[in-house]
Amino acid sequence: MIAPTLFFGSLLTEGHGEVAVxxxxxxxxxxxxxxxxxxxYVLLPFAVGR
Amino acid sequence: xxxxxIMAPWTEASIVRSIHTARLAAVVVAAVVVVxxxxxxxxHRENPPATSSTxxxxxxxxxxxxxxxxxxxxxxxxxxxxxxxxxxxxxxxxGQVPLLYDLHAGAEGKVTHDLLFDGRGLRVGxxxxxxxxxxxxxxRSIAVAACVTEECGYxxxxxxxxxxxxxxxxxGGATWREVGRIAGDGYIAGVKDGEVLxxxxxxxxxxxxxxxWRWLPSGRPQPTPFPDRQGASARVIPGSxxxxxxxxxxxxxxxxxxxxxxxxxxxxxxxxVSYFWxxxxxxxxxxxxxxxxxxxxxxxxVVPWEGPPDCGLKQ
Numbered sequence: 001m002i003a004p005t006l007f008f009g010s011l012l013t014e015g016h017g018e019v020a021v022x023x024x025x026x027x028x029x030x031x032x033x034x035x036x037x038x039x040x041y042v043l044l045p046f047a048v049g050r
Numbered sequence: 051x052x053x054x055x056i057m058a059p060w061t062e063a064s065i066v067r068s069i070h071t072a073r074l075a076a077v078v079v080a081a082v083v084v085v086x087x088x089x090x091x092x093x094h095r096e097n098p099p100a101t102s103s104t105x106x107x108x109x110x111x112x113x114x115x116x117x118x119x120x121x122x123x124x125x126x127x128x129x130x131x132x133x134x135x136x137x138x139x140x141x142x143x144x145g146q147v148p149l150l151y152d153l154h155a156g157a158e159g160k161v162t163h164d165l166l167f168d169g170r171g172l173r174v175g176x177x178x179x180x181x182x183x184x185x186x187x188x189x190r191s192i193a194v195a196a197c198v199t200e201e202c203g204y205x206x207x208x209x210x211x212x213x214x215x216x217x218x219x220x221x222g223g224a225t226w227r228e229v230g231r232i233a234g235d236g237y238i239a240g241v242k243d244g245e246v247l248x249x250x251x252x253x254x255x256x257x258x259x260x261x262x263w264r265w266l267p268s269g270r271p272q273p274t275p276f277p278d279r280q281g282a283s284a285r286v287i288p289g290s291x292x293x294x295x296x297x298x299x300x301x302x303x304x305x306x307x308x309x310x311x312x313x314x315x316x317x318x319x320x321x322x323v324s325y326f327w328x329x330x331x332x333x334x335x336x337x338x339x340x341x342x343x344x345x346x347x348x349x350x351x352v353v354p355w356e357g358p359p360d361c362g363l364k365q
Contacts, residue, residue, distance in 0.1 A: 022128060033136075034129050038151055038163050041140030045153075047185055048136045 022048065130155040137166075137185065137192070145179040148172065148196040152223065166223030169196030172215060176200035180214055184238035184246060184286065192219045193229075193246040195238050202234035211254060216266055218246055229267035239263065240286020247272060247286055275306040290316050 022033050036043040130136055135154045140147040148169030155161050169181065173196070180202025184193045195214040202212035212234020217226040218241070232250045239247040245265040252262050258280040263272040274282045274294060281297050293309050293316055294302045301309040301316055310316050314326040 022131070032128070036130065036136070036138060036153060036161065038140070038153070041142070041147060041149070043138035043151060043153070044141045044146065045136045045138040046183060047189055048130075048134055 129159050130161060132157055132159055137183070137189065139181060139183060142179065144177050146181040147179050148181040148194070150183060150192070150194060150223065164223075166192070166219070167194055167217075167226065169194065172196050172198045173202075174198065174200055176202075178202065180212065180234055182214075182237040184241045186241040186243075186286075190220065190222045191241045191244060192223055193217065193238050193241050194226075195232060195236065195248065197234060198231075199234060216246055216248060218244075218266075220244065230269070239284040240292065242286050242292070245270075247284060247292065249284060273304075275302045275304055287316050 033045060033048075036045060130153065132155050135152060138151050138153060140149050140151075148167070149165065150167035151163045152166050153161055153163045173179070176197075176199075178197075178201055180195075180197030182195045185191065193216060195216045197212060198215050199212045202214055214232050214234055214236060215228055216230045216232055216238065218229045219226045229246055230248070232248050233254075233256075235256055236248055236250045239249055241247070245268060247263060247265055250262055250264060251260045253260060261280075261282070263274070263284050264270060265272060272284070272292075274284075276282070276296075279296055283295050284292060285295070286292050290309065292304050294304065298312065300312045301314075303309050310326045316326050
């Protein structure tokens, strides 16, 4: 479960470009955000909030 | 009944009869037990006990449900959590498509979306897209820069004749108004106090020395922290303010002070604490990527990157 202290960031990875990640500061985990798509487009997320 | 009948002494014959009766009763009881046990075992073999099924189902339900991954190339991923929203733009092989979505994850993880901006009709011909987005800390003030010429950002021969229109929404994308125009290879560096910081050029020469920054709609120029140094890029980070970065340099504030050391990238702040991506500097002995805080004198590793070395992306 993702804790309320959720943080959004992007991680620049060699050969893979930018990866959107969710950072759970309480649990101390970094999760790549599952790809999102709309109308056949793969989306690049750049801001996450409540 | 007399007390003497009850208390009459046992004779040898009566004792023998009693023993035989007891043995017979024991044999009968044992036989019944054996029959019952055999029947029970046979019944259980043909009809597994309900308690076992319940245990199995409970175990299945209580174990984490694997999250299906939409892209088979990406593992170790999580869904957008319920109650969260995300601003996102589409990617294509021709650049970022000028569409801006606001996606919401509702109950049970169902994701819905609103289209906040569609600038596809602004471009005049061409194949490539040019699009950048910025927002303030509240995410209510959002700015977009969309290409309005045939090509943007890919001017050959060191020249770029493209142009992008900059629009600002003060209400989360409900309404938009034009606040200026920038070069086709320009971009939005951020939004702050109702103004948009853009990276632009002084003329059509697409060189680092020709790069300039200004605020729209006022046109107020934004000086760089080191005017004699080329290659600066600006970025307004919600919660952290305006930051500057040069090739292989730390991130600086506008007054030249270091926001985060070389090798780390500011990603924003939460509850007054700024966080950064770092590589190497988080753990000098290993090339570990992590999220950390930094207060100019102290570095604290808060969230080490524990995923696979390829960050969850499989080759």
